[in-house]
Amino acid sequence: MEIRLLLISHASTAAMRAGRFPAADPLAPLDPRGLAEIQAARxxxxxxxxxxxIISPAGCARETASALGLTATVDAHLADLNYGSWHGRRLADLMTEAPQELAAWTRDPDAAPHGGESFSQLVMRTGEWLETLIERTSHTSQANEIHNVVAxxxxxxxxxxxVSVLGASPAVFPRIEIAPLxxxxxxxxxxxxxxxPASR
Known part of the structure; x- marks a missing residue:
């Protein structure tokens, strides 16, 4: 049994373009610009x-999947990093108000925003989800079958x-850039x- 998993990052949001951490409301929808980006890239x-x-519970992920024509079920393990008290805050404001905490968060994979989640914790959560995906798929697929998953x-x-698949240190987390879509x-x-390499 083989799994082919495509992970797609959701379209850009107004918060991302304004340099804000995501709002605490996970169901916040995409704006017209984000939806237009999906149509252009589809x-x-x-x-x-x-x-x-499979989709994250967040509204931006749901709307991205829907616009791509993907029928999907929600999995809480795919939720965004928990930014704790930084939800909805502008990065520029935090650079002024909490520069030491922000610096620690960008350099130390075990540091987390107050009430939030560290990069190390997210890597662990994602690794656990990948292992769970293997277990679930092995019960529904035959030995020589390729099981396709889009998340x-x-x-x-x-x-x-x-980071999890490569067995790398979570310290490399900030060195990986992932753009919308x-x-x-x-x-x-x-x-x-x-x-x-992602391919069709």
């Missing part, structure tokens, strides 16, 4: 035939998946998870 995004669709989630989750491909076979 033909170039690889959506696998007969794929199982629409958040850039930090894509970064965490790469980016795609990464992971495959799982007998030798475990591997990172592949």
């Amino acid at each position: 033909s170039s995004l690889p959506i696998l035939d007969d794929a199982t669709g 629409v989630t958040h850039a930090p989750v894509l970064r965490a998946a790469i 980016s795609v990464i491909e992971l495959r799982c076979s007998r030798r475990g998870w591997t990172w592949w």
